[in-house]
Structures are given as C-alpha cells and as structure tokens.
Amino acid sequence: MGWIERYVRRDGTVVRGHWRSPAGAGRQTLIFLGVVAAVALGGAANGGGTRPGAPGAPRVSDRPEPRWTASYPVRPHSPRPRPEPTWTVSYPVRWER
Numbered sequence: 001m002g003w004i005e006r007y008v009r010r011d012g013t014v015v016r017g018h019w020r021s022p023a024g025a026g027r028q029t030l031i032f033l034g035v036v037a038a039v040a041l042g043g044a045a046n047g048g049g050t051r052p053g054a055p056g057a058p059r060v061s062d063r064p065e066p067r068w069t070a071s072y073p074v075r076p077h078s079p080r081p082r083p084e085p086t087w088t089v090s091y092p093v094r095w096e097r
Contacts, residue, residue, distance in 0.1 A: 006017045021029075085095055 004018050004020050008014050
C-alpha cells in the first residue's frame with residue numbers, strides 16, 4: 001500500500017500521514033527476521049569462520065580427499081525403452097501429431 005497522506009474523517013478527526021503495510025506483510029516480515037536471526041546465531045555458534053593459520057582452523061592436510069560415491073558404473077544418457085501409448089478413448093487418436 002505505502003504512504004497514506006494526512007486526511008480528515010467524516011466526524012472531523014484529523015489523521016496524520018502514516019505508513020500502511022499490505023495485508024500479510026507483518027507475518028512475512030516476522031518470518032524473514034526469524035530466518036535472519038537463525039542464520040546470524042548459527043554463524044556465531046560456529047565461530048563465524050576462522051582465518052587460515054589461526055588456532056582451530058583446519059589444516060590443508062586435515063581435509064579429506066574427494067572420492068567417488070557411486071559404486072556402480074554410471075552411463076550418461078542411457079537409452080530407456082519408452083512405453084507404447086495405450087488406447088483409453090473410443091475414437092482413434094493420431095499419435096504422429
């Protein structure tokens with residue numbers, strides 16, 4: 001909605017200008033702030049990251065080597081047989097279209 005300008009009601013009450021949020025914006029803002037707080041607290045709990053060479057920082061030799069996770073051969077784009085369409089209507093359907 002946005003900014004509401006100053007106006008006078010029918011009964012003579014003067015309403016000063018104010019900001020009006022759209023319907024549902026308060027709930028969405030609350031959810032957003034909760035996510036931001038969770039990320040901020042999660043980063044602080046993990047130390048917020050450490051610089052290389054600092055105490056507690058992982059050394060290069062401590063990092064595990066990447067390994068293949070599939071124990072079976074993976075063939076890219078292996079052709080699969082497509083099932084043939086079946087007739088489910090009482091009139092002919094042209095499949096070539």
